[in-house]
Amino acid sequence: MYSPPATDDDTRRMTAALAHAAAALGTTVHGPPAWGWHGRTLGHRAEHPVHGVCWLRLLSIPAQKAGGKLWEGTERAAPAFPRVRKPALHALHDWTADAYAYHAELTAYIDEPLLSPDPVLRHELALTDTWFTSIRTSLSAIAATPTDRTAVRQEWIDRAVPEYTGHPPPQITEWTCAHGDFHAANLTEGATVLDWEGWGRAPRGYDAAMLYAYAQLAPATAARIRRELAELLDSAAGRATLLVVCAELLQSASRGDHPELVPKLRALAEECTLPVSTAS
Structure with missing residues (x-):
């Protein structure tokens, strides 16, 4: 919190x-x-x-x-x-x-309103096409940046995904640089990205998956994020990354954070394990 x-x-x-x-x-x-x-x-x-x-x-x-x-x-x-x-x-x-x-x-000082006062998005947003264009540009630039820093490790995935989702851990084959804390409280209405303390290597699409997972209580906005960032989310690799993010947020919830998000995260984790042809 x-x-x-x-x-x-x-x-x-x-x-x-x-x-x-x-x-x-x-x-x-x-x-x-x-x-x-x-x-x-x-x-x-x-x-x-x-x-x-x-x-x-x-x-x-x-x-x-x-x-x-x-x-x-x-x-x-x-x-x-x-x-x-x-x-x-x-x-x-x-x-x-x-x-x-x-x-x-x-x-x-960035004189632009935050999308949300905390990471969990609890209200619908009227995000523009221009905003998403800017965010896609930022995500591409971040992912293409070489780094020796680490945000997520396979060893953690191997432990956390079974413990918090009940599913086998995915073996990640695509790793890119990520912001590492990409949610509505770190993004502004002008598409400025804040809070860069935790960036490093993570599964491909990690930032997009985090933004989407934290938006589950605002279903219309979540659906828009999924459509706009489909290249990163709607593939076998994208669903594997979503499962990793679900495990991370469920781990956080086990410590008392955002309990209201837990049912949505569990449902999303189940969706991530469906065959490609039947996943939404």
Whole structure:
């Protein structure tokens, strides 16, 4: 869930850390806070004397886990995807205090509404043909990008798909680069793609499958996504990737996230295992 941390102490700690980051990066924050998944991140609109209106985003993890894929994702994405609509990166600031490591990113402010306040799409969208054209361009550019980063591993697929869907794990033969968290809360009405911390190699069509799976409570929009991204979703490989995404979201649901999506995900997982000729 996109919500504050579980404890008031963590809320105060993150709020104080964001104030530290703002001062270190020479910005003034204003407006309401924007909490990320279970309060792991905190974002604020900010003013910078050179860059103008910006977005300041803070990530916090225990100090012993600092670094690695999530830490460097936005920094490495900045030069890696020149053809993708995403916020420009202006500055970074890292520090450690009281057993926590902090990573702050100052990016351009995108003055475009999000498609949804959280990943699960609960209302229908009137997405334009132009929006889908831009998204297809971005998905193609992302998939074509070489990378040594990993978003999904076959070893995880082998464990998670049987555990959470009850079906044998697909053996993925097509791997491409993926954004890794491609859902309505990370996409704007202008087709800008946000939140680049977790990108890396994944089954082909992974981003399209995630967008579609998270949209199951808005059936008309989900059907439109399926039609517009059919090249990635409506094939044996595409259904295998959908099954992988269903397993991932069902794993998340087992930890208390988006329980209302579970029946739809189970139905989608069953559909993914049907023969090609009878799948919808």
